Amino acid sequence: MQSNASLVDRMVRAARLDVNLYEEVEADLTATSQAATVVGIVAICGGIGNGVAQAIAGHPGAAVGLFIYQIIVAFVAWIAWSYITFWVGTSIFKGTATPGEMLRTIGFAQTPGVLNIVAFIPVLGGFIGFVAGIWALISGIIAIRQALDITTGQAVITAIIGAIPLFLLICLSGTVLVLLGGGTQ
Numbered sequence: 269m270q271s272n273a274s275l276v277d278r279m280v281r282a283a284r285l286d287v288n289l290y291e292e293v294e295a296d297l298t299a300t301s302q303a304a305t306v307v308g309i310v311a312i313c314g315g316i317g318n319g320v321a322q323a324i325a326g327h328p329g330a331a332v333g334l335f336i337y338q339i340i341v342a343f344v345a346w347i348a349w350s351y352i353t354f355w356v357g358t359s360i361f362k363g364t365a366t367p368g369e370m371l372r373t374i375g376f377a378q379t380p381g382v383l384n385i386v387a388f389i390p391v392l393g394g395f396i397g398f399v400a401g402i403w404a405l406i407s408g409i410i411a412i413r414q415a416l417d418i419t420t421g422q423a424v425i426t427a428i429i430g431a432i433p434l435f436l437l438i439c440l441s442g443t444v445l446v447l448l449g450g451g452t453q
Contacts, residue, residue: 303375
């Protein structure tokens with residue numbers, strides 16, 4: 269366990285899908301704040317990329333609203349997916365983890381999302397965002413597997429089951445945002 273490991277080093281290792289990194293942050297009780305920082309960095313990068321895209325499209329007000337929305341949703345989604353996957357993994361597959369272990373590993377698994385800072389680049393930004401999303405999903409599955417000490421297949425099922433309510437939550441929050449006038453026209 270390296271409680272003094274640098275955030276950047278850990279993020280690089282998470283992006284490289286280093287299984288040992290996920291074991292390390294799972295065991296490091298002091299890494300929860302680092303995991304939250306990763307979520308914040310990823311949210312800010314995505315918020316900047318999408319905000320710049322909105323500003324370029326002539327919607328500067330939407331850019332600010334989208335930036336704030338993205339940061340709030342990132343933290344809510346991180347916490348929700350961590351607790352949902354904790355519940356699914358421990359109750360269905362008898363995995364062994366604590367909610368804190370799930371928060372730490374899943375937080376670091378979001379590292380590939382920093383690439384969303386280029387979301388404003390036509391075509392390339394969308395492609396990179398898609399790749400970053402798949403990469404983060406794979407990272408998330410590794411994080412779930414390592415934190416719960418379950419098989420890869422069980423981690424995939426846990427991720428899918430956990431993603432369904434999360435997807436619905438994000439859709440609902442997006443709908444509320446549009447109804448409140450925060451959406452683009």
